[in-house]
Amino acid sequence: MLHSTVLMIQVAALGLCLWLESVVPLFLREPGQRAQHGIRNVVIGLVNGVVLTGGFSALVLAAVRWGAVHPVGLLHWASLPPWTERLIGFIAFDLWMYLWHRANHNVSWLWRFHRVHHSDLAVDVTTALRFHLGEMILSTLLRLAVIPLLGITLGDLVLYELILQPVIYFHHSNIALPERWDRLMRLAVVSPNMHRVHHSDVPVETNSNYASVFSVWDRLGCTYRRRDVRTIHYGLKEFLQPQWQTLVGLLRTPMA
């Protein structure tokens, strides 16, 4: 029941972004190419979703239960009011996501997998689904340790996913959000213009703006960057050829 509610909210957020991209696109794209690109990324997202749900959700649940029975995690160190614990849990998990994302750029073998997300030449809402299965499995396995170490509950995890996914869809979307609104948004959370810089083909820009939900992590970590996104080129220069944009090419990207 809970899982289907989360899924419904995610599908609704994806649909809303797809519609807004059609109505107010930042970069104009030919409909046929847009559909082909979108379908490919959605297929990757569906395969990842099926494998992770089928193969790893029981392990994640076991980690949550172990953490509840053995209260060694950060959130158990002080007896705080429940809502404070939930808030700290959310913030701490978002910090973990920032650090994990930075590691994906700085550790060469992790970067091999993460390149699949960055080799997209036409970033839009579906890019939010374009991750190599290897990266998703590694991320899930590490969560098995992070969950008890932080003392995260199942409720914390569901709430984080519930907020994370629409935020990620929105900041990848090809929606022309007025700069004034974007600036206001990125005071608190990652905005489309902030994350577009992360998908630039200029290496110093690729290695910036790592945050997932709260933009503060990039400001604190000195990884925050801005630029005029209207002249941006997306992708990675070593994966410009069409062969790297096919499903097989994406699967082979870590070995390239």
Ligand SMILES: [Zn+2]
């Ligand atoms: Zn990245």
Ligand SMILES: [Zn+2]
């Ligand atoms: Zn991205």
